[in-house]
Amino acid sequence: MNPHxxxxxxxxxxxxxxxxxxxxxxPTPPNDGMLRDALAVLDVSETPRYSLARALLExxxxxxxxxxxxxxxxSSLLVSMVGTFESAVSExxxxxxxxxxxxxxxxxxxxxxxxxxxxxxxxxxxxATAAKRIAEMQYGSIIDIFESLKRCFKIDVPSEYLxxxxxxxxxxxxxxxHNSSMVSALYRDRLRGMESLPKENEQLRIDSDYLxxxxxxxxxxxxxxxxxxxSKMLSGxxxxxxxxxAVNVPYQMLQAGRFDAAQRQTRVCEHxxxxxxxxxxxxxxxxxxxxKLDGRLSECRQEIADWDTGVLENRFKLARHAxxxxxxxxxxxxxxxxxxxxxxxxxxxxxxxxxxxxxxxMMQDDFVDxxxxxxxxxxxxxxxxxPE
Numbered sequence: 001m002n003p004h005x006x007x008x009x010x011x012x013x014x015x016x017x018x019x020x021x022x023x024x025x026x027p028t029p030p031n032d033g034m035l036r037d038a039l040a041v042l043d044v045s046e047t048p049r050y051s052l053a054r055a056l057l058e059x060x061x062x063x064x065x066x067x068x069x070x071x072x073x074x075s076s077l078l079v080s081m082v083g084t085f086e087s088a089v090s091e092x093x094x095x096x097x098x099x100x101x102x103x104x105x106x107x108x109x110x111x112x113x114x115x116x117x118x119x120x121x122x123x124x125x126x127x128a129t130a131a132k133r134i135a136e137m138q139y140g141s142i143i144d145i146f147e148s149l150k151r152c153f154k155i156d157v158p159s160e161y162l163x164x165x166x167x168x169x170x171x172x173x174x175x176x177x178h179n180s181s182m183v184s185a186l187y188r189d190r191l192r193g194m195e196s197l198p199k200e201n202e203q204l205r206i207d208s209d210y211l212x213x214x215x216x217x218x219x220x221x222x223x224x225x226x227x228x229x230x231s232k233m234l235s236g237x238x239x240x241x242x243x244x245x246a247v248n249v250p251y252q253m254l255q256a257g258r259f260d261a262a263q264r265q266t267r268v269c270e271h272x273x274x275x276x277x278x279x280x281x282x283x284x285x286x287x288x289x290x291x292k293l294d295g296r297l298s299e300c301r302q303e304i305a306d307w308d309t310g311v312l313e314n315r316f317k318l319a320r321h322a323x324x325x326x327x328x329x330x331x332x333x334x335x336x337x338x339x340x341x342x343x344x345x346x347x348x349x350x351x352x353x354x355x356x357x358x359x360x361x362m363m364q365d366d367f368v369d370x371x372x373x374x375x376x377x378x379x380x381x382x383x384x385x386x387p388e
Contacts, residue, residue, distance in 0.1 A: 078169075085221075092229050093145050098130050101130065164193070164195075166217055175187055182201055216261035217261075219261055223268065224271070251282075262287075285353070289352065307320055314336065315342070317333055318333035318334065321333065331364065334361070
């Protein structure tokens, strides 16, 4: 307790703060009358004792704690997000160098007996050595790890995703951690050549839009990295298993309404071949769907119309009709696939591709019957089934 405050003084200050807070909730900003009402809680005859409290209260109506607190939250989330991204990249690199330790080029380096024997096996020693080498790479730049993966294993992330937008996110995180979000000379040096480069000592704000763009970009980069790595390191059934799992990531982006990120993720097939044809087709459908939901259907409509689905599974025939807005034809496939249990209830209810078809089914009074199929084994399950 402050020795200069009486027994009830703190209660008075809290009460005054609460009154100011009540006024801040009003549609109009606090005026002098409101402020005097709140300050009246404090005994004007005791002004010296309350001078600091009065000064804080007088400034309170002009303070926006929600905005400031949001910025702190967004900054913290950015730091956490970039840290998670860097850990994921490091794990990918560690996997590659552990699988192929000769790529570390350690022939000219010697190790003491104690350095070797502190590990339980030669495999543990190799992993620890690789982890140390990767940590050394990170001291320079995350780009150094990408360049090492490209040089040693021909694992390549398209350069369009590693440009200034990506590097700015990484450098912004450094500003938040080390320079109170103020532009530094190092930030400007690392991003030299970027358009609209902010001035030194300018404070960079982080809002929800920036955070979402950064999250989308990092998710696209790490998705392309994982797919390119799997293409080089896996084969046969292992690669097919990876592909059938990985195609669900853009699908989840579609469900979350992150259409641009989903579209850029599905472009991975333009850079890496797929082992499973079904995976390639699913990625293509989700790319078209992302473009459609993003208002860019005109860019791919003709390609969808020319898509020959004659020998493909019904789900792809359904997808073609749904993408083109041919809801009547699409609904016929839904009816057939629901009867054959080829379209689960969860898929029917959650696949963004079928949003217009579901609405059309409601107009045709078919929605309830199609949804509550008594033979559907997925009724009551809480897990959403994602199309392969």
